[in-house]
Amino acid sequence: MEIGLIVLAAMLATLLGWILKQSFNTQPWLAEVVDETANQAPFNARPKLVALTAFLAVVTSFFALILSAYSLRMELGDWIPLTEPQLLWVNTGVLVLASVAFQWTRNIAVREATPRLMPGLLLSGVLTMVFLAGQWIAWQQLNASGQYMTSNPSNAFFFLLTGIHGLHILGGMYVWARATVKAFGGDVDAVRHSVELCTIYWHFLLLVWLVLFGLMLST
C-alpha cells in the first residue's frame, strides 16, 4: 500500500498547504479588515480547469491504488513475470507523438482562433487511435501465444492496467471527437479551451502510461 499512500500524501499535502496558506493570518471575525479583500477573486476562475485538475487527482488515486495492489500481489508465490510484447515500445512512441501533436495544436489554439489548429487536432486524434489499435494488437499477440488474462496474476494485471488506461484514453477521445466535429463545423473559437484541457489530459495519460509500462517491464 506504500505507493498509494505516498501518492495520496503528496496530493493531500499540496491541497492542505494551499488551504492553510489561505487561512493563516486571517481574522474572519473582523468584518472591516477583510472587506478590503472582498473584491479579490479566490484565484483565476477557470472552473473547467479546476474540475479537470480534481479529476486527474481522482484518476491518480485510482492508478496508485492498483499499483499498490500490484506490488502486494507480486510478492506472492504464484507470480510469474510476463514478457511484454515488443509492440508496446512502438505504441509508447505513438502515444508520445500524440502528446506532442496535442501540444503543437494547443500552442496554436492559445494564440488565436484559427483553422490552422485543425491539422494538429486531427493528427493527435489519429495517432491516439493508432495507439489504441496497437494496444489491441498487443492483447491479440499475447492471447495467440497462449498468455490469457487468467493464466497468471501478472497477466491479469497486464490486461487490467492496459484496459483501464485504454478506457481513460477513450474517454478523452470522446471530448476530442466533440471538439473536432465542432471545429469542422466552423466554430474554431469554441474548441480552443477544449484543446487546452485535452492537452493536459493527454500529457497526464502519457505519464501514467510511462509509469505503468516501466513498472511492468521491470517486474
Next chain:
Amino acid sequence: MGYVAIADRDHEIEHHDPQTFITKYVWSQDHKVIAIQYGVTAIFVGLIALGLSAMMRLQLGFPDSFSFINPENYYQFITMHGMIMVIYLLTALFLGGFGNYLIPLMCGSRDMVFPFLNMLSYWVYLLSVIILIASFFVPGGSTGAGWTLYPPQAILPGTPGVDWGILLMLASLAVFIVAFTMGGLNYVTTVLQARCRGMTLMRMPLSVWGIFIATILGLLAFPALLVSAIMMLLDKTIATSFFMPAISSMGVDPGYTGGSPILFQHLFWFFGHPEVYIVALPAFGIVSDLLSTHARKNIFGYRMMVWAIIAIGGLSFIVWAHHMYVSGMNPYFGFFFATTTLIIAVPTAIKVYNWVLTLWEGNIHLRVPMLFAIAFIFTFIHGGLTGLFLGNVTIDLPLSDTYFVVAHFHMVMGVSPVLVVFGAIYHWWPKITGRMYHEGLGKWHFWMTFLGTYSIYLPMHYLGFAGVPRRYFAMGNTEFLPESAQDLNAWITMSALFVAATQVLFFINVIWSLKKGPKADPNPWDATTLEWQTPDNPPKHGNWGHELPECHRWAYDYSVPGYKDDFIPQNVPASDAAPAGRDHGVEH
C-alpha cells in the same frame, strides 16, 4: 475578476429557466431540485434498510419464532442493511442532498458550476439504487457476504446470493462511484470557483467546510472501492486470482491460484475508513452551524474548527488497518495504526470542546433542530470514547467481532449522523419548503428517537463485553453466555421496533407541514448565513433574483455587543450594521 463572470450568469439563468413540469421537477438542473431528488431517494432506500434491521432484530430477540427468517436471508438482511446505510443513505444524503442544497446557497452562487453534470450525477445514482434493489429479486437473492464483502467467502458457494446478488452489488457500487465522482467534482469546483464577492474561504460556514473536505476524501477514497470491486468482479466472472487463494470449495477446485484476501481488506478499508469521515465531516459542519445559530453565539474557535476538519480528513487516510488487527498483521503495523488512530482523537476532541464551549453561556433556544444537535454531542462523545477502546490493539483483540463493535459504530456513525440529518432537515425545512413543521410533533419525534436509540445501543456494549459475537444468526448452546443475554436481546429488539415505529411521527410531520403547515418566515431562526437572505422563500431557480449577494463578514456574527439585533447577516456591510457606531468585533 473572472470569477464574477462565472458566478453571475444572468444570461444563462434566463436561458435554462424551467418551462414545463418535466424540466422543472424531473430532468431538473436546479441544484435545489436535485438535492431534493437525492434526499428523497436516499430516505426511501434508508427506509428499506430500516425494515431490514427490524427483521434482523426480530430473529435476534425472538429466535426461531418467525418462519420467514432463515439463516440465508438473515445474512442478506445484514449485508444490505449495512451497505445501504453507509453508502446509499448517508453518503448520498449528506453530499448529494445537503451538499447540493447548501453549497451554492451558502456560498452565494446561482447554481453548481456544471448543472448538467449535476443532473447526470443524480440519475446515475438512481441507476445504482435500482441495480441494488434489483438484487433482491434475482435468483438466489441479494448477496449475504456482510457489508465488507470479504473474499473468499463473498464469491464462493455457500454464501447467499453468490450467483447474481454479488454481481449486482459490485456493479451497483461501481455505478454509485461514477455518480459520486460527477457530483463530487461539481461540489469541489463550486466551492473553489463560484463563491460570491467577499466570500473568502475563511468566511464560509462550517457546513460548507465539512461538505467540502468530505467530498475531497470521497474523491480520493472511492477509487479504492472501485479497484476492489473491479478486481472482485474479474475474480468472480473470469476466475482471475487477484484476491482468491488456491482453495478447495465444497470438494471442488474452482481454479484459483493463490491470491490474497488480505489485499482486498487493505483496499476495502483504505476506502472504508475515510468513508467514516465522509459521513462524519458534513455532520460536524452542519452541527456546528445549528449549535451556533440556536445558541445565538459565534462558534467557539472557528479557525480551529476548520483546521480540525482538515486534520481529521488528512489523518483518516492513515488509520485504515485498525479494522484489520485480527488479520494477523505484523505487531509493529498494529502499533503504528493504533498510534495514528489515537492521534485522530486530538482534532476530534478539539471539535467536541468547541461545540460545548459554543453552548457555554449561550442564549440557548431548545427548538427541534437544536435538540438534535445537542443530542449529537452526547452520542458522538459516547461512540468516540468506545473508539478509544477499539483503537488499541490489545483491547480490540478480545472485543473484535462482538456486539461491542456493533454498539461502537452504530453510536458513532449510525445514530450520530442520523441525528444530524434530522436536525438539519428540521432546521432547513422552512427554507426548502417555505412552510413550518409542527414543533410539538418534532419534539416527540426527537425524544422518542434519542432515548430509544440509547435503549438499543447501551445494552449492546454489555453484550459485547459478555462475548456475544456479531453477525451470528443464533447463539446455539453457548455455555459462556448467561441467560440474561437473551433477555437483553429481546429488550433491544423491542426498543428497535419502537424507534422504527416512531419515525412515522417524522413523516406525519412532513405531510402535515406540506399540506397545512403555516407559511414560514424567510429567516425564522434569525440566522446569518446567506441561504436565509434569499429574495424568495423558497428560493427560485437562480437563487438570488437579479443581483448576487456580497459577503461582508463571517457566518457567526451572533449577539455582537453593541447591536440592536442579536445577529448580523453575512451580506450586511460593516457600515450598515453599526447603530451604536462603535468598533465592533474587537471584543471577540
